[in-house]
Amino acid sequence: MTRPQDDRLDPALLRLIGVILLGGLLGILNSTMAAVATDTLARAFDTSLSTIGWASTGFLLAVTATIPFTTWAVDRFGGRRLWLWGLALFLAGSLASGLAWNVGSLIVFRVVQGVGAGVLDPLVLILLARAAGPHRAGRVMGLMGVVLSLGPVLGPVLGGVILQGLPWRWMFLLSVPVGLVALLLALRVLPADPPLGRQRSRVRLDVLGLALLGPGFAALVLALSQTAEQGAFTAWQALTPLATGVVLLAAYTIHALRVRRTPPLxxxxxxxxxxxxxxxxxxxxxxxxxxxxxxxxxxxxxxxxxxxxxxxxxxxxxxxxxxxxxxxxxxxxxxxxxxxxxxxxxxxxxxxxxxxxxxxxxxxxxxxxxxxxxxxxxxxxxxxxxxxxxxxxxxxxxxxxxxxxxxxxxxxxxxxxxxxxxxxxxxxxxxxxxxxxxxxxxxxxxxxxxxxxxxxxxxxxxxxxxxxxxx
Missing domain, CATH: 1.20.1250.20 (MFS general substrate transporter like domains)
Known part of the structure; x- marks a missing residue:
């Protein structure tokens, strides 16, 4: 008899959804905005398109490699702590990318950004799913889908608008004030995590699994990125990371099926x-x-x-x-x-x-x-x-x-x-x-x-x- 009441999205849950989606939108917009600035950045740093492309590729690889760590860390440290840490790291990477002085520094700072996004992006799903519960999962995921649908479309448009009227650095610097607002709102709205007691400290990290799974998926993504750049699946730039990724993921599967004391990622x-x-x-x-x-x-x-x-x-x-x-x-x-x-x-x-x-x-x-x-x-x-x-x-x-x-x-x-x-x-x-x-x-x-x-x-x-x- 209480099911309809449980299914409603109360104001507190709606505020939580809004704050989480605001933080999650930052990573999506920033990655897609940067994609339209390749020519501009190559000219600004007097480098080739293939070299500047690593600013986007490095971001993507960092996101992919960080996701398995997030799977473990959310239960070890708590969702709120990890969200605030990921958001702070993403903002630090955004500010540093906007202040980059050469192509090498830009690539490094974009990797830092990617690590922050690799924490935030899966946490959006995890925190919303846990807050919604099974009976409200569809409608909460539907609201999240608005961000997933519009983010990849709005990013290139916003990137084009910024590049027409402002220096390229503002593509990264504009994330800072928005991210600070998201950080302050998260401090206020996200529920507190349980104390870091003995039970939480016994959530062990599968170190070998982390060393295999994150790099394995990142290698596959790199292989596909190189396929697009080289125009062929058979290019060595694509085949080498592809073979590496397949071997790492096969090794992870064997390891995860055999592990006993430490739960697999x-x-x-x-x-x-x-x-x-x-x-x-x-x-x-x-x-x-x-x-x-x-x-x-x-x-x-x-x-x-x-x-x-x-x-x-x-x-x-x-x-x-x-x-x-x-x-x-x-x-x-x-x-x-x-x-x-x-x-x-x-x-x-x-x-x-x-x-x-x-x-x-x-x-x-x-x-x-x-x-x-x-x-x-x-x-x-x-x-x-x-x-x-x-x-x-x-x-x-x-x-x-x-x-x-x-x-x-x-x-x-x-x-x-x-x-x-x-x-x-x-x-x-x-x-x-x-x-x-x-x-x-x-x-x-x-x-x-x-x-x-x-x-x-x-x-x-x-x-x-x-x-x-x-x-």
């Missing part, structure tokens, strides 16, 4: 749960399709219609806007009726949008690709929010940190795969429009796989996932 047996495996697969493929669209659409508007970077960024915005509109609705709906129906409907709508984008040409008025992009974003937002809600409804509290880290790392990997595949498709196509059609055929294929995986999602009444390991 992420237990591979999580994937034995059909619902968990389906959820993270859907989110990974959805992220892949989303980043493919975000990468290809600006190129289409710039090269086929002759728009500048800012206009192309604005014309790309319907993808994120569609997700921002649909995710809160889908999350709330999935709490009421389960994930399968909303996810199936969303995948069908997203597939329709991607299919329409395979038919546009150089003479197509901009309104049609914009509407198709909005439709695709609407559908992807619907199945993403429903899937995240189902994941956290069946993930027991001790496994929330592990599940969140898996989800975020696969999202990072999906983004890197999306950019690499899109780059290769466009480079090997006969012309821009043929390549553009190929990109969205690829996105359509990924969404079809999502549709096939939807029936494997947990039902609303399914029992929580069980993993027979110490947590």
């Amino acid at each position: 992420i237990d591979p047996r999580l994937f034995a749960g059909r619902g968990f495996a389906a959820s993270v697969t859907i989110m990974g493929l959805g992220g892949l399709a989303n980043f493919a669209a975000l990468f290809a659409l600006p190129l289409y508007h710039q090269q086929a219609h002759g728009h500048g970077a800012l206009a192309a960024g604005l014309l790309m915005a319907p993808v994120g806007l569609g997700g921002a509109v649909s995710m809160p609705l889908a999350g709330r709906l999935s709490d009421r009726i389960g994930a399968r129906g909303p996810a199936c409907a969303g995948a069908l709508v997203a597939a329709l949008g991607a299919l329409v984008l395979t038919r546009v040409g150089a003479q197509t008025p901009e309104v049609w690709p914009a509407l198709a992009a909005f439709t695709m974003g609407l559908g992807m937002g619907f199945f993403s929010a429903a899937t995240m809600g189902s994941l956290y409804r069946t993930l027991p509290a001790p496994l929330v940190a592990q599940g969140s880290s898996v989800l975020y790392m696969l999202n990072q990997l999906g983004a890197a795969i999306g950019v690499a595949v899109v780059t290769l498709i466009l480079q090997t196509a006969d012309d821009l429009i043929t390549g553009f059609h190929g990109v969205f055929l690829f996105a359509f294929a990924m969404i079809v796989v999502v549709l096939a995986a939807v029936p494997l999602l947990p039902r609303r009444e399914d029992a929580p996932l069980r993993v027979d390991v110490p947590v």
